[in-house]
Amino acid sequence: MKTIIFRTASDYLLPLLLLFSVFILLRGHYLPGGGFVGGLIASIAFVIHSFANGLEKTRNIIKFHPGFLMPIGLVFAIGAGAAPWIVGQPFMSGLWFDDPFPVIGMVGSALFFDTGVYLVVIGVSLTIIFTISETL
C-alpha cells in the first residue's frame, strides 16, 4: 500500500485531519461533533499515516506510546468533573467562563470533559490498532 501518491497525500492529510478533529471537538457543544467523533477522526488520521509510511514512522511522529493518552484523558475528564468542588458545588456541575474566548468561543468545564473523552478515544483506538498490527 506504500504507493508514492498515497504516501505524499498522507503527509498532508495527517495535519489536516488532526486540525479537523480539533475543530469537530470544539464545535461539539453547539453543532454536530464532539470529543468522541473528534477522537475517532484523529485516530483515523494516524492510522492512514501508518498505512502509507509504516508503523515505525508514525510512532516516531507521536514520540510516546499512545496508551499514555488514556490516563491523561481520564485525568482531564475527572478533573473537569471535580473542578466545581473548588467553588463548593457538587461533582460535575457545569462551570463556565463569563466571556467567550477568541476563536474557541465559550469555554466551560464541559469542554475540558470533552477533551478528556477525545484523548481517551485516541489512546484507546491507537493502542488497540497499533498493538494488533504489531503482533500480526
Add this chain to the structure above:
Amino acid sequence: MLLAILAGFILALFMPSLIKGLKGKSTIAVALLPFSLFVYFISFLPRISAGETIEFHWDWVPSLGVGMDFYLDGLSLLFTLLITGIGTLVFVYTSSYLKGHQYLDRFYAYLSMFMGSMLGVVMADNIITLFIFWELTSISSFFLIGFNNDSEPSRKSALTALGITGFGGLFLLAGMVTLGFITEEFQISSLSAMSGEIHAHELYPWVIGLVFIGAFTKSAQFPFHFWLPGAMKAPTPVSTYLHSATMVKAGIYLLARFTPVLGNHPWWNTTLIIIGGITMLYAALHAIFRLDLKGILAYSTISALGILTFLIGLGTTAALTAAAVFILVHALYKATLFLITGIIDHETGTRDVSKLAGLNKVMLPVGIAGLLAAVSNAGIPPTFGFVGKDLIYEATLHFDSMAWVLTGAAIITNVALLFAGFLAGIKPFAGKLPKAYAKVHLPPAAMWVPPMILAVLGMLFGMIPPLVDGPLIKPIVSALTLRTPDFHLHLWHGFNVVLALSVATIATGIALYFFIKPSEALLGRATRFEAISPHSLVRGLGRGVTWFSEKWTNFLQNGYLRYYLITILSFLTLLLAYRLFLGVEIYVDASTLSEITIYEAIIVTIMASAIIFTVFTKSRLAAVAAMGVVGYSFCLIFLFYSAPDLAMTQFSIDTLTVILFVLVIYNLPKYLNLSETRDRIRDGLLALVFGALISVLTLEVLNETVEKDISTYYAEQAYLLGKGKNVVNVILVDFRGFDTMVEITVLAIAALGVFSLLKLRLKSIEKE
C-alpha cells in the same frame, strides 16, 4: 478517637519503608504503636468505671445512614485493652521470633492493619461500619495465615479461613440490613431501646439466624469450627493474637453486644446454649488427643469459645458476668500458652507433645510462665482462672431448667480443658530432658518476657480481684444487662457446692493427666470419623462445585467464536419467539409511516447487494470491504433522518472497524471455502430467523406510545442548563456526564486488556 482506630491502617502503609529504614535493628520500636494506643485506652478507664460512655461521630455516607460512629463502654474497653495490650506483647515478641525474616515489614503491616480493623469492630456504633471492619479483620487474617505463601497447606488454610469467615460475613451483612430495615436505626447504642419492637417483628428469627451464622463462623463454633485448627499454619504470633485472644472473640463480642438488643428470647438463648454446648464438648474432647501443641491449643480455644457462647446463651446476670470474666481469663492464659509454644517450636524445632519433656532445665522462665498459665487454665486457686470457673458453675447451677445437665457439660469441658492446658503448659517442661534438646537455650528476653507478663497478670488478678472487678467487669455487665450490677468478685466463696465441683474438676483432670499419655494411636482413634466431619463435607462440596463448573465451562466456553454467536443468537431467538408466540399482536399502521423516497430505495438496494456479496464472495478482504459498504449505507440512513452526530460517529467507527478487520485478516491464509455447505445453511437459517424477529420487534416498538417527556426536557434545558445547542453532546458531557466518564474508563480498560493479552502472547512466542 478516629485517629486511634485508623492509626493501625496508616502505619501499615508506611510499615515496609519503616522496617527497611530500621534495617533489622531495634524493630522492637514498632511496638510503640500498640503500646501508645494501650495507654490511650487505659486513660479512659476511670471514666468508664464511673459508668460513663464515650461517643464519637463523624458522618461518612449520611444518605445511607452509615457513619464512622464509635462508642466506648465497658465491653468495648475490655476488648480494646486486650487488642492493644496483647498487641504490644505480640509486636515485641515478633521482633525476636521473626528476626531477620525477609518479609518482616509485610508481617508488621498486616498485624497493624489487623489491629486497626479489630479496634474498629469492637468500637463501632454503626451496624454497617461494624460490618466493614468485621470484613477487614477477615481479610487481614487471610494475609496473616497465608504469610508463608510458599507453602501449599498454608495457602489452603488461609483460603479456607477466608472462605468460612467471609461467607459468615455476608450473612452478617444480611442480618444487619434486615435489622436496619426493621428499626430504621443504624446506631447500635440506640437499638437496645427497641428490643421489644424487634422481638415482636416477624423478621426477628431471620435476623438472629443471620447474625448467628456471622458470629459462629468468626468464632469457630460447630459446625464452622474447622478453619481454626487450619489457621494454626500461621506464624505463632498470629495464632496468639488473632486466633486465641482477639479475632475469634469478635463473634463472641458480636453476640454480647447484641444481647441487650436481640437477647432474652427463647430462640436466642436455646440456640446459643445448644451450639455453644456442642462446640465446647466436641472441641474439648478433640483437644485431648492431639499431639501437635498448636493443635491442642486450637481445639481448646474452640472449646473456650464454645463456653463463652454457651454462657451468653444462658443470659442470666451471673452467666454474663462469668462470660466477661472468662474472656479476660482465657485471653491471658491462652495467649501465654501460644507464646510458649512458639518459643518451644522456635528453639527445639518440634511441637510434638509426645517428644517434648524436661525443658525446665534449659529455659526455666518459660517453664514458670507455662506453669502459671496451665494452673490458671485449670482453675486452681489462687489464679484468676479459679474465679472464672467458679462463676461458670455458679451460672449453670442457678439456671432455671436442666441445671444439672448444663453443669455436667461444663464440668466435662473443664476437665478436658485442664488436661489440654497441662499438656501444653507443663508436659514439655516436666520430667527428664531428652539428649536431643540438651543444647537448647533460653530465647532472648523479648520472647519470654511477654508470656511471663501475661501469666503473672493471670495470677495477680486472681489474688486481688478488685483490680479488675470494679474498673472493668462491672461496666461490662451493666452494658450487657442495662442494669447496675451489685456483686463483687471473690477468690474465696466459702464451702459450698461450687467449691466441691471445682475440686472434683481439678482432681479428675489431674488424674487424667497422669493416666492418658498422648500417642499416635489415640490420635488415630479420635480422627476416625474425619470422613463425616464438617471439614470433609465442605471440602467435598468445594470439589463438587469445581467439577461441575469445569464441565459447565467446557460445554459452553468452547473457545470458538462461531459457537458463542450461535448460542447467543439461538437463545435470543427462542426468547423472542416465545414472547411473540404468547400472542403479541403484530400490527403495522401503514398510514403513520412516511413514504419511501428514491434515495432510501437505492440505499437499501446497495445494502442488500453488499450483504449478498459478503455471503458468497471467496475472498476475505472483499467480504470485509462489503461489510464496510453496509456500514456506510447505514450512515446515510441516519443522515436522511437528521441524526448527523450519529452518522458521523457511525462513519468513523465503521472506518476503524474495517481497518481492524483488514489488519487481522490480511495475514491469514487466503481461503476458498472452509465451512461445509451444511454449516452454511444452518448459519444462514439462524441469521434469517433472527433478522426476521428483530424486524418484527422493531415494528412492534413503533406501536408503543413513546414518552416524549424526557426528550422534550433535554431539548428545552440543553441551552439553559448546559449552555449548548447540540443536545446530543450536552447529554453526553453534562446531563449524563457521569455515564460518559465510566464509559471512557471502560474503554481504557478494554484497550489495556487487548494490549496486555497480545503483548503477553507475543512474549511467550518470542521465548519459544
